[in-house]
Amino acid sequence: MTLTEKLIDKEKQVSAHNYSPLPVVMSRANGVWMYDVEGKKYLDMLSAYSAVSHGHCHPRMVKVLHEQSQKLCLSSRAFYTEVLGPFLEKLCSVSKMDQALPMNSGAEAVETAIKGARRWGYQIKRIPENLAEIIVCERNFHGRTSGIISFSSEPSYKKGFGPFMPGFKTIPYSDAKALKEAITPNTCAFLVEPVQGEGGLYVPSLGWLKEVEKICRENRVLLIVDEIQSGLGRTGKWFASNYEDIQPDGMTIGKALGGGVFPISALVGKKELMDVFTPGSHGSTWGGNALAAAVGLEALTILEEEHLIERSAKLGIHLLNRLKGLKSPLIKEVRGIGLWAGVEIDPQKARARTICEMLVKRGVLSKETHETVIRFAPPLVIEQSEIEWGIEQLVWVLENYKPENS
Numbered sequence: 001m002t003l004t005e006k007l008i009d010k011e012k013q014v015s016a017h018n019y020s021p022l023p024v025v026m027s028r029a030n031g032v033w034m035y036d037v038e039g040k041k042y043l044d045m046l047s048a049y050s051a052v053s054h055g056h057c058h059p060r061m062v063k064v065l066h067e068q069s070q071k072l073c074l075s076s077r078a079f080y081t082e083v084l085g086p087f088l089e090k091l092c093s094v095s096k097m098d099q100a101l102p103m104n105s106g107a108e109a110v111e112t113a114i115k116g117a118r119r120w121g122y123q124i125k126r127i128p129e130n131l132a133e134i135i136v137c138e139r140n141f142h143g144r145t146s147g148i149i150s151f152s153s154e155p156s157y158k159k160g161f162g163p164f165m166p167g168f169k170t171i172p173y174s175d176a177k178a179l180k181e182a183i184t185p186n187t188c189a190f191l192v193e194p195v196q197g198e199g200g201l202y203v204p205s206l207g208w209l210k211e212v213e214k215i216c217r218e219n220r221v222l223l224i225v226d227e228i229q230s231g232l233g234r235t236g237k238w239f240a241s242n243y244e245d246i247q248p249d250g251m252t253i254g255k256a257l258g259g260g261v262f263p264i265s266a267l268v269g270k271k272e273l274m275d276v277f278t279p280g281s282h283g284s285t286w287g288g289n290a291l292a293a294a295v296g297l298e299a300l301t302i303l304e305e306e307h308l309i310e311r312s313a314k315l316g317i318h319l320l321n322r323l324k325g326l327k328s329p330l331i332k333e334v335r336g337i338g339l340w341a342g343v344e345i346d347p348q349k350a351r352a353r354t355i356c357e358m359l360v361k362r363g364v365l366s367k368e369t370h371e372t373v374i375r376f377a378p379p380l381v382i383e384q385s386e387i388e389w390g391i392e393q394l395v396w397v398l399e400n401y402k403p404e405n406s
């Protein structure tokens, strides 16, 4: 047995099987490169689903984590800290929001948004008690809590986990007419991803979000955008919703907010929404802890000072053009925006999972989603030559793919 086999065997014995990892055991990482326990090197084109947008172990992230950890990590929100205010001020400034409520995971930020929207519905819009409705989209991904999976349209996320939470209505993505028709006097919010990542990288038609904003305003419905994966430069703007110049009422942020070193998330919003939270109504022991706040502030500062968002826009065009130019019969469609691309594989001809496994053997990390889409989301610090090298490996795999590999 090799060391890799031994470690995989061990993890399989003691870890619940809620993932099916690619057969490689990681040991360390730096920038866009990861190294397995055998010393083999891989180009990371997944970035932990965009949580490692700054690149692995960014020196400034490691430094702030180290320094803050020696000073103050956790005080609980029973006290003020010197770092939380400056962090949330920066977060509100880049998202153009009034206030923030810090949590840890993305799913917690979404749960916070759901609670806030419902309470706003009862207290401000005067929806009768317990009748508030939230509209969501087909193919959505907002996390894995029992509340959030209640409105997922993916059967594998839900099977065996009922009964589900009521109060959600599902409409097709990128369909303004469906939104208009779904709204009732009891609708408190429309919760939507400006680009659907986990769902398979769907970029909505331009103008749709602007129209959504107008429909929400006219009907007094909150517009809450989930920018956990699409935000913080991934699409080539601070937030994907910036492409439409809209002003949402609430926004969830996570993943890259932790700079690849520590989990941090937040709901940011307009005062009218955030004001519904009163002492005792919501909280989290670790939410907004001093270590997270210092890390989050540095993560935002680095995006700005290292021009990573402009980089994502520029290199993203290159990545997308290169992928769209690939002439492989296995590819059905290429979609994307910024440094975020999905290559849809024709399921009649190949398995996306097998292609990902072959890519790993060639030293490129990516991950299939929904069985047919290969997603590329490299750290924003990637160089054009490294993208080129990754594409070359993909070309090799597409040319050498044999159905018997599956």
Ligand SMILES: *Cc1c(COP(=O)(O)O)cnc(C)c1O
Residues within 6 Å of the ligand: 049, 105, 106, 107, 108, 110, 141, 142, 143, 144, 193, 197, 198, 226, 227, 228, 229, 230, 254, 255
């Ligand atoms: C990843 C993700 C979440 C959930 O975040 P976790 O940190 O995994 O809980 C929610 N919404 C979107 C759009 C995501 O991509």
